[in-house]
Amino acid sequence: MNPAPQQQPPSPLQARAEDAARAAAARKRTLSAMLTSLAIHAILLVAAASLTIMIIAPKPKMMFEGKKSPSLPARKLEHAIRVQQMKKQTRKPQILQRLVTEAPSKVALPEMPQMKTPDIKDMRDTPLVNSRAGSIGGIGSGGGGAGRGLGGGTGYSDTKFFGENVRTRSIAICVDVTKSMVHTKQVVADTLEQAQAMMEKMNVSTKFNLMVFRDGVDSFTPQMVYATKENAQKGFAWLKDAAAAEKGNAPGVGNTPYFAVKRAVEMGAETIFVLSDDKPFLESDPNHVQAMLDYVKDITRQTGGKPVKVNVILFKPNLSRSGLDSQEYYTELAKLTGGKCTIWPPERKQELKQLAISLRGK
16 A cells, blocks of 8 residues: 655745735735725715705795686676676666657747746845755754754855955854944954955855954844845944944943854854954953853863854054963964964064063063
């Protein structure tokens, strides 16, 4: 039996070749592992980024656009349906056959009688003209009752009185007829001149009245009357006589427009002009100055909420402290009603202003 052949040890060259082969295989395995790891990490990053975007990114808003309905709106459609129903229910007018001839007819209608319309300028003041339907004879109404229903006229007038613009339907002029006003300051002449110019531009459907006062009151008529030419002439003549006779007085001593203003309000005047040269005074009532202010403050309640404007013409006021006091008092009184205090003549206003400056200097 032959013995097994013994294996020869590798030579040095073979040993080095085997070592190089093993090193190359190891490097190849390492590179392959690295590339595989990089590929796996890249896939994981892409997956994570996609998931993040899907979760975090805001969803786009959904917009809905409604298109206009081609059909008619509900109201128009309902209206159209009702129109059609009315057309079906309404009978069509029948066209009647008529005979027409171009030749003149032998039959002629009688002439209509001439009817003359009354001229409003010649009409007297009557409650029926200013009455309302169904109110004839009622208390406080336009048809013969007592109260404000007999007052305001039916039309506005735009005019002027002592330089002040006036827009009203009824006006009352209250004139102070104390001796100093009538004889010394000639208030009647100036009042008549201004009133005539005012009345010429007034609508005849506007109402007016004239009053005189001292410590009482007297009026041209018991009620407001229309501004006709005839009524104006009668009123001016009455004012001359009343001033000459110094009417408008009551028991007691004083000089106040209070009673004139109160009567004008009761008559239904919308605009009141007071002509005086001094503030109110009544010996029987020490608090009369304040009492008149209180009445004017409450004037809208007296009229049932209807505004009344009180204007004051401070006529040739005295160039003294009393004149300045009168100006201050009547300015306050007029403002309470939305009216105005006017000093007449205009140059007297500047004189009072200079007087006030000189008194302050002292």
